[in-house]
Amino acid sequence: GDVYKRQDKFKQAMQENPQNRVSFSIKFPITQTTKVDYTVWLSSSNTNSFQFIHDFKKYHERLGDLVSIKPNYVLWFCLSCKLDNFQGHNDNPNCVSRGRYCAPDPDNAGPATGKNVVLEDLRQKCLFISYPSNQDKWWNYLYKFAEKEECQRFIDSECSENLLREVGADVNLSLIHI
Numbered sequence: 244g245d246v247y248k249r250q251d252k253f254k255q256a257m258q259e260n261p262q263n264r265v266s267f268s269i270k271f272p273i274t275q276t277t278k279v280d281y282t283v284w285l286s287s288s289n290t291n292s293f294q295f296i297h298d299f300k301k302y303h304e305r306l307g308d309l310v311s312i313k314p315n316y317v318l319w320f321c322l323s324c325k326l327d328n329f330q331g332h333n334d335n336p337n338c339v340s341r342g343r344y345c346a347p348d349p350d351n352a353g354p355a356t357g358k359n360v361v362l363e364d365l366r367q368k369c370l371f372i373s374y375p376s377n378q379d380k381w382w383n384y385l386y387k388f389a390e391k392e393e394c395q396r397f398i399d400s401e402c403s404e405n406l407l408r409e410v411g412a413d414v415n416l417s418l419i420h421i
Contacts, residue, residue: 282313287363288349293389316364319345359398383410
């Protein structure tokens with residue numbers, strides 16, 4: 244606040260004495276904490292997301308209670324659906340909820356659709372939120388999802404439900420039927 248109040252004086256001093264140097268020192272308050280929160284952005288259609296999880300899990304485990312992860316998932320919306328206030332019939336195979344949530348088709352003419360990606364991302368987010376004191380279920384799920392090529396290729400609820408069972412999570416997380 245003080246710098247803004249005195250900016251005219253600084254300008255005047257610099258104009259009167261152009262050979263003089265002016266330096267500023269700015270202090271930012273830093274709250275010290277014993278825990279670091281970090282955010283990752285993922286998509287079930289992006290193999291780089293799973294490679295990151297695979298590579299980073301060991302560091303997250305070593306840091307233990309010193310870190311806290313927050314996963315976010317990349318989504319888009321259907322522009323033509325938005326122009327219709329998301330009220331019309333949505334036959335876009337890459338969207339759910341009348342075009343509010345979409346993802347690019349991960350394999351073009353292949354069996355998976357953007358809708359599959361959105362639903363899988365939602366399952367993963369639900370898994371993370373449903374077990375706040377046991378994030379291992381989320382880590383293990385993503386780890387196993389990355390290992391199963393058919394899960395990545397088709398991104399379907401059957402594969403997801405099997406993985407939820409494997410990690411000991413409630414399969415009802417995947418009761419997403421749109």
